[in-house]
Amino acid sequence: MNSIILQIASKYLRIIFLLFAFIALFRGHNQPGGGFIGGLLAALYIVYDSLAFTSDQIKQQLKVRPESYMGVGLLCVLLSFLPSIVTGAPLMQGAWLSVDSSVFGEIKLGTPLLFDLGVFIAVMGVTLMFLFTLSTKK
């Protein structure tokens, strides 16, 4: 589709898509949401872009192969196991880090977040791979 309205709108909409993706990711610890949903939402912005532009243009824009997204995602998951392995705690036990920020108050960062982030990136990669495979003309 070659619509200038869509192309300009997508520039602003992608911020909103990404924002919601990250909100879903962060609230996922105690509420519905999490890495999987977040990853799908984040992939949605690229799906939306692919309506406005061609998928070749998007591939060039992204610069990274979808496969690498999956690799990085899985790597994050693996890294989230590390604290529990190093400290000798049961595998996958959460390790938490408390950060005091003046704006948001106390923020707790933990390995579950890293795990979710890994899922987020991997899901995004898988969805992109589907998208590119299906949209490539042979």
Place this chain on the structure above:
Amino acid sequence: MIEIALPILIPFTLIIILIFIRSSVYAKWIGIAGSTVLFVVAVYLFFQVRKQDVLVLQMGGWEAPFGISLVLDYLSSLMLLTSGFLVFSISIFAYHFIGNKPKFSRFFIFFFALVMGVNGSFITGDVFNFYVWLEVMMLSSFVLITMGSKKEQLEGGIKYMSLNLIASLFFLAGLGLLYGKTGTLNMAHLAQILNNDQQSILMNTSAMLFFIALGIKAAIFPLFFWLPASYHTANITVTSLFAGILTKVGVYALIRFFTLFFVQDAYFWHNLLLISAGFTMVIGGMAASIQYDTRRILSYHIISQIGYMIMGLGIYTPLALAGAIFFIIHNMIAKTNTFLVAGIVSKLRGTFYLKDIGGLLKERPFIAVLFIIPAFALAGIPPLSGFFAKFILIKAGIEDRHYVITIIAVLTALLTLYSMIKIWNEAFLKKQPEKSIVDTDVKLRFAEVFPSVILALASILLGVLAAPFFDLTQEAARQLMDPDLYIKAVLSNM
């Protein structure tokens, strides 16, 4: 106790490494190295189990029944050990047989995804977690079947996928019912609840759904149709991996579920298991004897042999269970080996179709020996492993007065022998058919023959050292017959 999780963590790490490596040569070497490490870990875990009986790891520090427990007892560690051995030898076999097309550089990613699923399902102590590993296995095996993107591979892959999806559906339904009724999916906790409840016979609906789902996975009668429809289409490396490991996960789960928590209403279940075991043996054996494609003969054969394992579970005495476990391990090794030799033969002759093959005994006596060892092991000729496996099962059948199934088992052994001798006659004894032109100078390389040699040695060793090995399987059977050990180890805090 992190080492219990290593059989899952190592393939996971390898997948990540392999995603970033695009050269297929490096991928192959990493594949071989990774499988070696996995095998070493499996051996180490086996000795740990010998020392401590049952190893338990509560993931994330959440005590059972709230978190996921990884449990390793004799049965799971023996399965882990055998599959580790197979994965090691198949990764070497893959070096030449998987081909050098660029897309095959992705082979080892899915290979290790499959291995992760298999290992995970052997060591998990949680029914839902088991379901997740089944899905991991199914997805990666679908990719592996269709890797060559040939027409018949896609057809086989679709059949495989659709029937296995139905199995997953049944499994999930059974799991939902079970959770709704008991409020837990931890196997040990389930066992504790169901074994102390007068009304647990009501869980038979759930047990039946599991039986159908795992029956499809294990390819027992009348649910085996996906197996012969798909196995012969894939690359021979993939087929031998599937033949050795995939269906046995289903059998493992049947044994685990029906000894640990579905032990009520034993009369009905054991008869059902025995009936389907009998049909599985006979129909698999008969279907194998009319085929002329080696891969098809061997595929039907997998089904027929599954019957013996289910028979051991159906008789349900310590001796029978030990026999079933012995049989599973013997069968995994010998079955994979026959497929590997079929791969070598097809490399020499360019086909799997028996009518176009011949004269291999004179031309390649060594390959003939390599074939005859697993073939006779499967048929049950002493002193190879299959003889003792069948002997134990038949003895258990007679002792417990299950005469019909015992007679069927003996007759099926003859059918097995018939189809093995058929391959032997056609491929090795008879002369090469004149119309087909073959290149007799094909050189076999080390990595093509070596895996088959070590598997053949394992078959011989299992036969020669049957007594100490039988002690191990008896130990496994003792643990299975006494679920309290398992329950106490997992629920140590309750």
